[in-house]
Amino acid sequence: MIKISRRQFLITGAGTLLGPGLLDMLCPFTPALAQKAPKDIRGRIFTSAAPEELWKWSHEGFLYEKLERDRVVCGICPNSCMLSPGDRSICRSKVNIDGKLYSLTYGNPCSVNVDPIEKKPLFHFLPKTTAFSIAAAGCNFRCLNCQNWEISQVRPQDVRTSELFPPDVVRAAKSSGSASIAYTYSEPIAFFEYMIDTARLARQQGINNLWISNGYINTKPLLELSGVLDAANVNLKAFSDGIYRKLNGGRLEPVLNTFRTMHEAGLHFEITNLVVPGYTDDQEMAEKMCSWIVENLGPDHPLHFLRFFPRYKLDRLPPTPVETLVKFRQIAMKAGIRYVYVGNVPNNEGNNTYCHNCSKLLVERRGYHIPVLNIEDGRCRFCNTKIPGRWA
Numbered sequence: 498m499i500k501i502s503r504r505q506f507l508i509t510g511a512g513t514l515l516g517p518g519l520l521d522m523l524c525p526f527t528p529a530l531a532q533k534a535p536k537d538i539r540g541r542i543f544t545s546a547a548p549e550e551l552w553k554w555s556h557e558g559f560l561y562e563k564l565e566r567d568r569v570v571c572g573i574c575p576n577s578c579m580l581s582p583g584d585r586s587i588c589r590s591k592v593n594i595d596g597k598l599y600s601l602t603y604g605n606p607c608s609v610n611v612d613p614i615e616k617k618p619l620f621h622f623l624p625k626t627t628a629f630s631i632a633a634a635g636c637n638f639r640c641l642n643c644q645n646w647e648i649s650q651v652r653p654q655d656v657r658t659s660e661l662f663p664p665d666v667v668r669a670a671k672s673s674g675s676a677s678i679a680y681t682y683s684e685p686i687a688f689f690e691y692m693i694d695t696a697r698l699a700r701q702q703g704i705n706n707l708w709i710s711n712g713y714i715n716t717k718p719l720l721e722l723s724g725v726l727d728a729a730n731v732n733l734k735a736f737s738d739g740i741y742r743k744l745n746g747g748r749l750e751p752v753l754n755t756f757r758t759m760h761e762a763g764l765h766f767e768i769t770n771l772v773v774p775g776y777t778d779d780q781e782m783a784e785k786m787c788s789w790i791v792e793n794l795g796p797d798h799p800l801h802f803l804r805f806f807p808r809y810k811l812d813r814l815p816p817t818p819v820e821t822l823v824k825f826r827q828i829a830m831k832a833g834i835r836y837v838y839v840g841n842v843p844n845n846e847g848n849n850t851y852c853h854n855c856s857k858l859l860v861e862r863r864g865y866h867i868p869v870l871n872i873e874d875g876r877c878r879f880c881n882t883k884i885p886g887r888w889a
């Protein structure tokens with residue numbers, strides 16, 4: 498593992514190497530104060546990301562190009578951050594130090610939980626199992642409605658973190674009895690180096706890898722990642738480039754490219770669309786989106802329409818009316834998508850799975866509880882039709 502040395506990062510050289518501007522960004526304290534921090538902080542599982550700890554969680558960027566005058570360009574996502582020495586990336590988790598790109602989120606997750614897989618949501622992949630779920634700080638988007646802005650719109654040192662390097666994550670996932678590790682909550686593209694190394698180890702040890710993402714990634718790192726992924730849920734935030742720019746700070750086409758690439762790679766993935774009033778609740782846009790999905794990805798990738806609740810900078814909007822979600826589900830099914838769900842609406846018919854051939858109830862969901870499961874060997878128990886996904 499390539500790390501920034503402690504010496505280089507903070508104590509002697511940091512001020513000289515990075516200049517006072519970056520040092521302030523990286524470190525809310527002065528180097529002199531950092532040196533005085535208690536040594537026993539290292540032994541703590543949870544730490545408030547003291548600046549003198551950050552060096553431990555640095556790792557050279559997975560994919561970047563070096564330019565003249567020590568500048569670098571990150572190749573992970575379409576933001577293509579070009580950073581001069583001392584600059585920090587859009588996703589806030591990368592810095593240029595002395596002409597090299599470093600991730601500062603390698604082994605320091607800010608969220609660690611064991612979740613039902615249905616929460617991701619993944620409805621067609623190992624139902625009733627759990628996913629050991631991790632996130633590190635940062636995101637390459639700026640969604641106005643972000644549900645996790647406290648961890649996605651901050652720098653790694655702004656949040657409380659635990660110390661879990663890839664082997665620790667795999668070990669913890671196994672001892673939690675989880676079938677999978679999910680890279681989730683914030684935006685895993687912003688901790689790509691940590692994610693892919695963990696996923697490679699997990700794959701070797703028979704643990705599945707789940708990617709829960711905005712899909713705003715370049716093809717090359719996506720193909721690398723796809724090689725060790727088992728399933729994904731990728732958010733298609735809108736079917737309009739203008740809305741992507743306004744609501745999320747991204748663009749539509751790279752996300753569509755992600756869907757095409759994952760489909761061609763034969764990866765199991767599900768699609769999530771959050772229906773935000775005034776932004777993505779347009780019926781015509783939903784029709785176009787569903788036609789595109791059927792035409793480019795076929796009818797078998799499950800689609801989840803999620804109900805919006807007021808959040809973050811869109812806290813004055815009303816929640817999505819349930820009728821809108823029900824209508825969108827009908828639109829998608831009419832377009833030919835076989836498995837369409839309504840999320841964030843308890844006890845709705847759209848929570849369940851019905852066989853696309855005989856229409857019988859296959860999976861009943863009550864929250865994350867599954868009282869009915871009528872799928873055997875991946876087939877409908879009533880008509881023997883193969884149901885897309887992995888069921889055991």
Ligand code: SF4
Nearest residue numbers: 571574577578586588
């Ligand atoms: S992953 Fe981060 S550093 Fe790399 S291009 Fe995207 S926003 Fe920039």
